[in-house]
Amino acid sequence: MDENKELLMRMLRLMMLIRAFDENVKVMVQSAELVGAAHCYIGEEAVAVGACAALRDDDYITGNHRSHGHPLAKGGDVRKAMAELLGKSTGFCKGKGGSMHLADFSIGILGESGIVASALPVAVGAALGTKMQGKDRVVVSFFGDGASNQGACHEAMNLAAIWKLPVIFLCENNQYAVTTSFNESVAVENISDRAVAYNMPGVLVDGQDAMAMYEATTQAVARARAGQGPTLLEARTYRYEEHSEGLGRILREPYRTEEEIDAWRQRDPIDIHTAMLIEQGIATQAEVDQVQSEVATAIEEALQFARESPYPAPEDLFGDMYADPIPMP
Amino acid sequence: MDENKELLMRMLRLMMLIRAFDENVKVMVQSAELVGAAHCYIGEEAVAVGACAALRDDDYITGNHRSHGHPLAKGGDVRKAMAELLGKSTGFCKGKGGSMHLADFSIGILGESGIVASALPVAVGAALGTKMQGKDRVVVSFFGDGASNQGACHEAMNLAAIWKLPVIFLCENNQYAVTTSFNESVAVENISDRAVAYNMPGVLVDGQDAMAMYEATTQAVARARAGQGPTLLEARTYRYEEHSEGLGRILREPYRTEEEIDAWRQRDPIDIHTAMLIEQGIATQAEVDQVQSEVATAIEEALQFARESPYPAPEDLFGDMYADPIPMP
Amino acid sequence: MPEITFVEALNQAIKEEMRRDESVFIMGESIRGGIYGVTGGLSSEFGDRVIDTPLSENGFMGAAVGAAAVGMRPIVQSLSSFMWVAMDQLVSQAAKMRYMFGGQVNLPIVYRCGMNYGNNIAAHHTDRPYPMFMNMPGLKIAIPTGPADAKGLLKTAIRGNDPVMFFEDNNLSGVRAEVPEEEYTIPFGVADVKREGSDVTVVALAGMLRRALAVAEALEEEGISVEVVDPRTIVPLDKDTILKSVEKTGRLVVVDPAHKSCSVASEISAMVAQEGFWTLQAPIQRVASLDCHFPFSPALEKLVFPNEEKITDAIYAAVA
Amino acid sequence: MPEITFVEALNQAIKEEMRRDESVFIMGESIRGGIYGVTGGLSSEFGDRVIDTPLSENGFMGAAVGAAAVGMRPIVQSLSSFMWVAMDQLVSQAAKMRYMFGGQVNLPIVYRCGMNYGNNIAAHHTDRPYPMFMNMPGLKIAIPTGPADAKGLLKTAIRGNDPVMFFEDNNLSGVRAEVPEEEYTIPFGVADVKREGSDVTVVALAGMLRRALAVAEALEEEGISVEVVDPRTIVPLDKDTILKSVEKTGRLVVVDPAHKSCSVASEISAMVAQEGFWTLQAPIQRVASLDCHFPFSPALEKLVFPNEEKITDAIYAAVA
């Protein structure tokens, strides 16, 4: 397989994997196998996959509460992700983090933050650190349209800009923060327009098109690696699911229409990528189906792995609190 | 005296008053009559005076740590200001606030904040409240170039913009935050350029020219009163003194040149305003001198008032903590 | 008396006060849709007085201060874990402004802070920070333990003239209990003896009160008579009721879902060890959350916070 | 041994550690110019490893976390009162990250938090928030009481692998004392008995330690023998040394410049009332700042925080 095809097929595979992972999450929440909160990424897969495809293994990412897709796109082990969701000791974080806190530092996944926009300053710091170390790694920080209104976002962007740090601020504008439309909470038309305030490029990207994401990110990465500083990418995208699984039941008033959701489903990122692969003669339908079935197997295996893994032991509770341990007060 | 002359002479008087007030502060710090921190406004008088001249008595202002000038410009009683500086019970805040916390709510001075940028959300809330009450009052929030890098600034501007609140964000860009040049801490050329991120007008104003300040503020006020939302004004100005009185002694490295200071002194706001008055035949030198001597008297009286006022009594310590009092724990 | 849930009680309090006083309004994230239950149905009745905010907690919690300063009475809805983001406005403005300005301004604001724990939502969403706010003068702090208290305390908070941090233990959300139909308020600073007893005093906070009552029932059968005290507000704290109870029982257990170090359990213990020392017949037991973050895993989380077993053991230790 | 000031001791610690380890760097507002003394002369030796930041505490205190996560060892300089602005990064990131991610990452960060009080700088600049941080697991907390401790504890903080909140009582800045010339560090979690005595134990924090020692000297003449204990770190807290001292003296006074409610004085009192109860012969006295903001006026401010008179009275009460 040539390099390009390999890349494109990996992108397809990762999008399908993330989709299947989150379809499973829905089921597990319904059956109460998965407890706590779960925010599905379904419909937004092209953003993480396109962006991470532009990264090296030793580059860094940070995420948010809706971060099943980000670590998988960066190459995180789906079995560890699934085990973490079930609170098992074999999970990314030994069960201590759960759905909103997947991280694998060994491959640059610096973790997700349940506090909205809270990972942005951390991403800036990772970029500062890596720059001070004389390395040419870059950091991609994923955050939502809602997060863009936090003060942390302003401070992070300004710091990255004045220090010319290798950060890509990747705003996943899925158009809502829970039930609040971004049009009501952001004063400008595009969040990328705010880049002007930091003297950095601001680019609006079609978040349903993995290749568009890949290309825009590749440019931003090149800029960052060359020491030219940060970029703000706004990926226009959409979540098909409710803000978090189960939330639909307690919503009193609708905030978006069925038509709107349907219209976005017509621009499904996996469909778009598949159609491109087939139209351009890069892959056959059979190859695509093959990927789909491999993904199904991978998810099955991950589920089995997670289910069969042990829970952490009570003795493990206080471990991990401190690197240099202290007695529990 | 015609209305215009009255306004212009009041502006002259207020600038002279603020200058004389802070010249006195310098002396009082040196003699240790004034304890705690004191941040002089000398050189920046046109900003507060020009802006407040565009306000009604029932409009609101908020300030910061460098806020002797703001409350005086808004019409605050100089005797109460002086008494507050000396921690006397006759001060604006009965001695509980001191130099960084002058306020007179009865004339719309909602207070100064020693925590940089912390008053900006408060200003937005005052605008929200006044709007909900169906009034047409406006709020001017004074803050520094340094403050503009705080997250609070972003949140405040965005909230004011989406809710179309009657706020004027007045950035006093005196070019330094303590020793840090704004060029090193702001990524854009002008702080007013950031207005684009909030879809509001951003106007760069000559902060040494009281009339320019008055006119720019008048426009912003008109917009705000008409329900068209906030404006960001950037007043380019300069502080002649050190960041705070006495700080010079502990500074190890210079951060600005004598030439730079001198160049700015050539554009002294009181001189500029005086020259304009005389050149345009609005006032004679004698009239100007008369104002100067009235101001000197007012400051003398204020000093005497402050010195002769009593300190708060020990019994007053816990009072003012709560509106509905509770026992001290 | 009708039985209603904690959430319904809060909703009633807000509705009644918004009807009574036009200057009361409420803001928070996605509250118009009634996401978190309490605000359901408010926007249709009160229109623009129910405000959906952007994700800018420092901004809008500070805006509450400004609005209050010009005469409004804001209620702000959020979660305790989001207070960190807004800490400056809560501390530097809400808590300090009145004093700093010599009492010129009243700040009638209610910050409603939901608290999650025990529902596998991990460290970022499981804060119980009322002890920290108790260390910061200027804020009143109420912590209701059931529907009737929730309604009465919230009404007092809304009518009062000071900023109130109102901590709502989300473990109580669905709890149902009798709530008076007629208008009532509950004063701040008056603890409630929820159960009388003579052998040991248990002071319990938030959702822990129900557990303490359950333990008290169970121990009754073993012949241990437990008095259960609900402080209801911790600023002001009704020291007298606690001291009097300890005077009677000679033994004290404090149950607090906050982390143990510098907790309210610590404060109440210290207060009694100073002011009620001579009435004590045994060491004061604190049952609080361990000084460990809340892990996600269902296998671990339950080990962190107090439960009936830990409360029972502490009572045994106190009466031993 | 040469005598140097508290500020010089801190400066030495930072310099020595920056020389020893290239990954150590320092950032803060206007620190290159050496505004607050401690960082004077660093930038000429260490160049880009001394960073002047914009006024964005939440941003750069969070950036410290990110930099630490990729292998750097940041020191951050600020004032306690500016921590509110950065609270989210301190709590949600610095304190929680390691645990939430199952111990995958070490966060060797030192947050240096100056504390002002008693110098007429009013409510916005007089915070002493270490009790609040003690209520938040995940942060280690050191509070030096003099130059030698400052140097040794800061070196330990910089070399350690956890986030440390390092509280510097600015009332100590100019205090001069002997500091060893040879390399040394002071371990966390080991209290120091600064003065031995037999009648009463005084545990004193921050700048209060000097006052407690002065009072102890004075009371010696009256025949009261005071033992003065310096916890040095409050997370971890050396409970044993405190409990042993109380076992000997039977009486405890805790002096803490933080506000009284939920203070470290409360925590230590509660701990002893629980674990050392049977050794106590008198009520535990807390001498802390009143639960009142710090007013500007010189006539009032001095009433708020502990002084030698209040400490003396508390000791009298304890030994009465």
Ligand SMILES: Cc1ncc(C[n+]2csc(CCOP(=O)(O)OP(=O)(O)O)c2C)c(N)n1
């Ligand atoms: C500081 C903070 N405030 C509020 C929340 C509650 N909350 C979680 S996700 C969310 C919406 C986030 O919207 P956005 O950033 O657009 O991300 P999306 O969920 O759309 O992917 C909110 C309000 C939070 N977790 N943190």
Ligand SMILES: Cc1ncc(C[n+]2csc(CCOP(=O)(O)OP(=O)(O)O)c2C)c(N)n1
């Ligand atoms: C949140 C916060 N950080 C730091 C400080 C310390 N500080 C006081 S004033 C100041 C500089 C402010 O600069 P700017 O906003 O430009 O106002 P200026 O002093 O120039 O008028 C600093 C760093 C503070 N008071 N609050």
Ligand SMILES: [Mg+2]
């Ligand atoms: Mg969104």
Ligand SMILES: [Mg+2]
């Ligand atoms: Mg400035």
